[in-house]
Amino acid sequence: MIGGPNPEALTHPVSEVTAAITPEVSSEKKANSCEEPCTPSGFRDKSLPEVAAEALQCVACGLHETRTKVVFGVGNLDARLMFVGEGPGRDEDLQGEPFVGRAGQLLTKIIQAMGCQREDVYIANAVKxxxxxxxxxxxxxxxxxxxxxMRQVALIQPEVIVLLGRSAVGAVLGLSEPLSRLRGTFRDWNGTKVMCTYHPAYLLRNPSAKRMVWEDMQLVRDKLAATTEN
Structure with a gap:
């Protein structure tokens, strides 16, 4: 469940992000409704296992030539919160599961700091x-x-989607603006609230950005808490 910050989780490396920040959203940022490049509402013609099976056989681009495993997605099929990253790394390619390497371990800590567990959310990538x-x-x-x-989004129907990194933002929203301009505010996308923020791998290279990501995650946590109360 999404609740208040988990003090124990905040003692991990994610604590560097800090625990009680109210982000200021610049008046220059737009809380816009995005012109989506692809709408998920028409992608409910198959079950998620059917879509996953189709992905396992996919040869639609050159990435299939060098993959070890297809990394489809993992998590709660009734999740209210969905994270979308960019693409699998070496560890993910070997295990067939998204976000299991160092960046994935940091994402897990962030999820725990939000007051929930990795099993409560759904995690996928822009490319499999x-x-x-x-x-x-x-x-x-x-x-x-x-x-x-799009089929994953349509079938899971999350209330909030967090887009981790530029490729995820491009895949879902079709936007190419810098993340520094996109983060910190929700966008309405086909009835779903979307938050853009930095990828955990970026945080490993730039620890100072953890504070901004934690600001974004507090907004996500509060949004989910508000819909629960209503």
Missing amino acids: CRPPQNRDPKTGEIEACRHFL
Whole structure:
């Protein structure tokens, strides 16, 4: 369940993000309704296991040539909160599960700091196969994989989606603005609230950004708490 900050979780490395910050949203930021590149409402023609089975056989882009495993998604199929990353890394490619490496361990700590467990949320990526050398997914690769992500969103129907990194933002919202301009405020996307923020891998390279991500996650936590009360 989403509740207040978990003090024990905040004693982990995510504590560097700090525990009680009220972010100020710049008046220059737009709390807009996005012109979505792809709408998930028409993607409920298959069950999630059927979509996963289809992804296992996918050869729609060149990433299938170097993958070890397809990394489809994991988590609660009734999740109110969904995280979307960019693409699998080496550990994910070996295990077939998203966010299990160092960045994934940090994401787990962030989730715990929000007052819930990894099993409470659903986690996926913009592309389901690892880009070589952990590079960013290319536009064509994201396009080839988008229908899988749209079906995941349509079938899980989360109340809030957190987009981790530029590729995730591009895959869902079709936006290419810097994350520094996109983060810190919700966007309405097909009736779902969407929060853009930095990828955990970026936080490992730039620890000072943890504070901003924690501000964003507190907004997400509070949004979910408010809908529960209503």
